Amino acid sequence: MPPVITPSAIRVQPYSHNFKRDVPASPIQPAQLERNYDYFLAKLRDLGPVFADRAALHNAGAKFVTENITELQQIGFLAAAVPSELGGSELDHSDLCNLVRILAQYCPST
Numbered sequence: 001m002p003p004v005i006t007p008s009a010i011r012v013q014p015y016s017h018n019f020k021r022d023v024p025a026s027p028i029q030p031a032q033l034e035r036n037y038d039y040f041l042a043k044l045r046d047l048g049p050v051f052a053d054r055a056a057l058h059n060a061g062a063k064f065v066t067e068n069i070t071e072l073q074q075i076g077f078l079a080a081a082v083p084s085e086l087g088g089s090e091l092d093h094s095d096l097c098n099l100v101r102i103l104a105q106y107c108p109s110t
Contacts, residue, residue, distance in 0.1 A: 035076050035080070035089040036089065036091070037091060037095045037098075037099070040075070040076075040077060040080060040089075040091070040099050041099065041102070043075045043077070044077075044099060044102055044103055044106075045102075047068075047071055047072075047075075047106075048102070048103070048105070048106035048107075049106065050071075051065075051068050051103070051106040051107035051110055052106040052107060054067065054068065054107065055106070055107040055108070055109065055110075058107070058109055059109070064109075065107065065109050065110045068107060068109075068110040069110070072110070076088075076089060077099075080096055080099070081093070081096045
């Protein structure tokens with residue numbers, strides 16, 4: 001018979017990390033003010049055709065979309081939903097989902 005594990009028998013180690021975070025000095029930096037839904041929408045419409053051209057190559061070669069992710073990082077899209085005090089653009093969930101839907105029309109893998 002397997003041993004019975006009770007909640008009191010489980011020891012949870014506190015999570016610790018040594019990550020150094022670059023937290024902005026003020027909650028909203030000037031560059032972040034322009035990174036709203038319309039900013040990302042315009043950027044995705046510019047990058048979308050490039051992503052679409054690469055999609056066939058990525059699918060044929062079974063490659064990861066590294067170039068696309070790098071370009072999304074450069075425009076700040078990977079931090080779009082991150083709170084502003086941590087350096088993000090603080091988009092709400094519905095706006096982010098809409099942008100991802102638009103992005104997926106160009107390259108579903110991205």
